[in-house]
Amino acid sequence: MVIAEIKRLEEIKEMLKDYKKVLNVGCAGCTAVCLAGGQKEVDNLNTKLSLSFKGDNIPFEIEGFTVERQCEVQFLAELDGMVKSYDALLSMACGAGIQFLAERYPETPVFPAVNSTFVGVNKDIGWYEERCKCCGDCVLGSSDDRCAESATGADEFIPTGISVDMRADVGLSSAQHQRRPGIEEWGTDELGGYAGTVK
Numbered sequence: 001m002v003i004a005e006i007k008r009l010e011e012i013k014e015m016l017k018d019y020k021k022v023l024n025v026g027c028a029g030c031t032a033v034c035l036a037g038g039q040k041e042v043d044n045l046n047t048k049l050s051l052s053f054k055g056d057n058i059p060f061e062i063e064g065f066t067v068e069r070q071c072e073v074q075f076l077a078e079l080d081g082m083v084k085s086y087d088a089l090l091s092m093a094c095g096a097g098i099q100f101l102a103e104r105y106p107e108t109p110v111f112p113a114v115n116s117t118f119v120g121v122n123k124d125i126g127w128y129e130e131r132c133k134c135c136g137d138c139v140l141g142s143s144d145d146r147c148a149e150s151a152t153g154a155d156e157f158i159p160t161g162i163s164v165d166m167r168a169d170v171g172l173s174s175a176q177h178q179r180r181p182g183i184e185e186w187g188t189d190e191l192g193g194y195a196g197t198v199k
């Protein structure tokens with residue numbers, strides 16, 4: 001699946017500052033599984049944006065809707081009756097989903113809320129490891145089933161469920177991928193993704 005991370009709040013605000021009514025579109029595919037762009041993340045981000053713009057005394061309204069996959073036309077079609085009501089769309093899918101959304105609604109500005117980081121596997125809760133760089137010439141059958149393009153020699157961790165902003169709070173740079181300390185307990189959210197409670 002595609003692994004992604006949520007952009008800094010200030011970066012998202014800068015993109016949206018000229019729009020008064022925005023629809024944040026989540027993806028229940030990859031970015032929901034890696035806790036970057038499912039319905040839960042849509043709700044959390046919308047709350048943060050609303051509070052932040054309110055604190056700046058800037059009129060701003062945001063609503064959320066999560067489609068099954070933003071890279072499939074039949075799921076995007078669910079948005080057809082809604083998009084006209086908004087000044088702009090924010091997408092929490094990977095880059096493919098964001099572009100597909102923008103193609104379908106060329107009259108409406110579309111902005112990315114996440115950075116796609118790599119194609120990887122979900123080794124454990126909150127533990128994502130890069131396995132493919134989509135090189136277009138797969139050699140896995142003749143390379144001990146190890147991908148030299150993406151092998152890092154070490155496990156890569158993404159702090160589960162936290163954004164670039166939150167990483168900074170716990171002292172991680174955006175380039176670091178580590179298991180986040182202090183995760184207390186785990187469950188499954190309403191969309192089937194993992195949800196963690198952090199101390």
Ligand code: SF4
Pocket residue numbers: 002027028029030031068069070071072093094095096097098
């Ligand atoms: S739009 Fe991107 S994140 Fe969503 S399911 Fe498709 S590939 Fe995965």
Ligand code: SF4
Pocket residue numbers: 131132133134135136137138139140147148149150
């Ligand atoms: S060789 Fe590695 S990067 Fe290329 S397609 Fe195969 S797994 Fe992906």
